[in-house]
Amino acid sequence: MRKPLVAGNWKMNGSSASNNVLLDGIIAKSDTFASVDVALFPPAVYLHQVQQALAGTGLFWGTQNLSQFNQGAYTGEISALMLADFDCDYVLIGHSERRCLYAELDLDQRVLDRIVAEKYEMSVKAGITPIICIGESPEEHAVGRTEEVIARLLDTVIAYQGVEGLAHTVLAYEPVWAIGTGRSATPEWAQDVHSFMRQRVAKHDPTIAESLRILYGGSVNSNNAAPLFSQPDVDGGLVGGGSLNADEFVKICQAAVLKLG
């Protein structure tokens, strides 16, 4: 049985004061979801605050991005080694908001997937578990290209790092049309796509595929979390808006506990 994981991506939200309220509310109820993994992803400037608050609670923390480089003249970037300095457990890689809003192209304008694969390699080497986000755009969804898009990215990561790296990786299916729209994928749709992802990895290594955690992300809330998480190949959620309110996020974490029966 894969252990469910609920990841709260705060995106560019919060302040020192509001973070304290949110953290206190989550920590106060953490014994009600102690049987699942829960990780928080604050903006990088609040990483120290979150690290201090979560130390000793059993909750995990991470960041929303990292550089594909180790160090040097990369203004505004944060390396995997720096994240390891903060004992980061996880890092989000390839979130659609990075891909779409910040056009993560390299100097040769090579495809985004290669950047994702390079970041993946950096995080694995630093001992930080990457959560690789993939999903189709509304346009791709409309013309039925979901599996093609997902297969392309998965194959790029596997080709670049080898399937072995996926043993230490989490995948997140994040259909772009569901992010921040209030329009979640149905549990059935999520299950079909997650199953496709697992089967794609299984072609390379069935054992790794079986143990691979695949999260669903896109308008997860306290009403739809339980039906989504109950699907056999949905191993938890990557939650944006729903992670900004302690009561709401705690309910989502508790929904993941139900999966354990």
Ligand SMILES: O=C[C@H](O)COP(=O)(O)O
């Ligand atoms: O990282 C989280 C996802 O982008 C989902 O965001 P959302 O829950 O606000 O739709």
